Amino acid sequence: MNIIVSAKDLTKKFGSLTAVDGISFEIQEGECFGFLGPNGAGKTSTIKMIHCVSPVTSGTLIVNGMPAHIGNRALKMMAGVIPQEIALDPDLTVHENLIIFAKFFDIPKREAKKRIAELLEFIELEQKRNSKIDSLSTGMKRRLLIARALLNHPKLIVADEPTTGLDPQARHLIWQRLRQLKSQGVTLILTTQYMEEAQQLCDRIVIMHKAKILKEGVPSKLVEEEIGREVVEIRIPKEEDDKVIGQLSSFSCGHERVGDTLYFYCQDEQHLMRKLIELNLHNYLTRPATLEDVFLKLTGRSLIE
Amino acid sequence: MNLSYRIYYVFLRNLVSYKRFVIPTFLVSLIEPLFYLITFGIGMGAYIGYFGGKPYLYFLVPGVLVSSVMLSSTFECLYGTFVKIVHEKLYDSLIATPISAEDAVAGDIAWGTFRGMVSGILMMTVAIIMGVIPGSILSVLLLILLMVFIGILFASLAMIVTSFSPNFDFFNYYTELVIMPMLFFSGVFFPLDRFPAWMKTLSIFMPLTHAVNISRAIFSGEYKPGLILNFSVIFVLEAVAFYIGIKSMKKRLIK
16 A cells, blocks of 8 residues: 555644644555544644645655645645535536636646536536526535535545535435545545544544544544443432442443543443343443544543633 | 746636626726716816816826726725635635645736726726727727736735735725825826925825826827836836735735
């Protein structure tokens, strides 16, 4: 496997604020690599440096064998960017949006028209070819952003929270399309706050918090290593914690109190469940551990503002 | 300065989007200077009568031509550009493609210049219909070149203001405190000869004064050596404004 993105001690500062603090990572060609993190963790700042719209403050960042910097048109030529904000051209129709964008990549008109027809089919938007952007739903706009990012047959796609604000149907359609692209050999770099999205799409993820990378790994393995297989949530008053923890800790591999809930993490919930029934506790819930548990454990369950 | 032929693509994008606004913007570009021609030209002209051997309108039209270029280019690169940066996030999309921030800004300056030129040409057409005709065909062509020349200046100056403007309201400072005084103190409506000395001095520092002088000379076909100075002042100012406009906008766009 070739390395397509390689960052070493990558740092981004905005004045006195450090948005990205000396992170290092490598992304392989053909994989889907996810940046997870709460708002302000430095995900967007990182990917903006990768697709050459934000200068690197210090450290090295090599993309496709070239140093990434804002003047690197060759890198911009081979990358497709799906922005977080719906930055479509509202003065133009769906088709005009794509035609103009194809021009920006020096794609000849005939080829552009053919490509646009394919892409409109790919994102299921042929019917809206001549519609104005205002008349599209949010899901359609997001799909159009994907089509726009694909005009230049990118080798690398950078998607910044591509499903924010979408209903489940629209989100699943976008996930399918992104997986389809991956199966064609495109490298995908994704930022997201949705754990399910990361689990659905990413081969590897890093969890970012306060400008640093906290953990790196394969999503399912991270869950197992950090949390275990199962989570038991018990809603009991805080005063009873010591008693319950004393009774249950030998069956679990960790516990945590957040707000009104006591969390137990375990590899095998059977013994724990049996004990719970024995103790005759009522307010509990058992479920498989998810990436969200890892995320919350690492970044803290309290609000991040 | 990372400029390339892609400036043209940015211009093209504006042209494609413009076709929806052609009629309203044509009307707006026409109405304001038309008011000046009618009120000052015909209304006041009736009292003033002849001016250096020609009807007052011949004095007024060349000045109004360049003023309309100034106003159109300025407004396009203030409001038009601001909407594209802040409201439509268009610039963010542009600079994620092989278009550089410099290309994007220069493309918008080119667009503002074009809008200025269109206003100027419309104005000239109205003037010709009203019977105020430039000295020769060459004058007409040179006037169009002049419109482009000063369009770049005012588009670039506006770009500098847009680069640090937090909101729309901020533009009022520039339009009311710089552009409007320029319109009235640059000898568009009456000669500067009888102004007090301080006002004459002030007018030398206004680029529109120089543009009006050139326009009047081209319109009548009577060229004087002083024009070289007028031309040089605009040229230098324009080169500086273009450079600063692009640099300061790049600072706003790339963080």
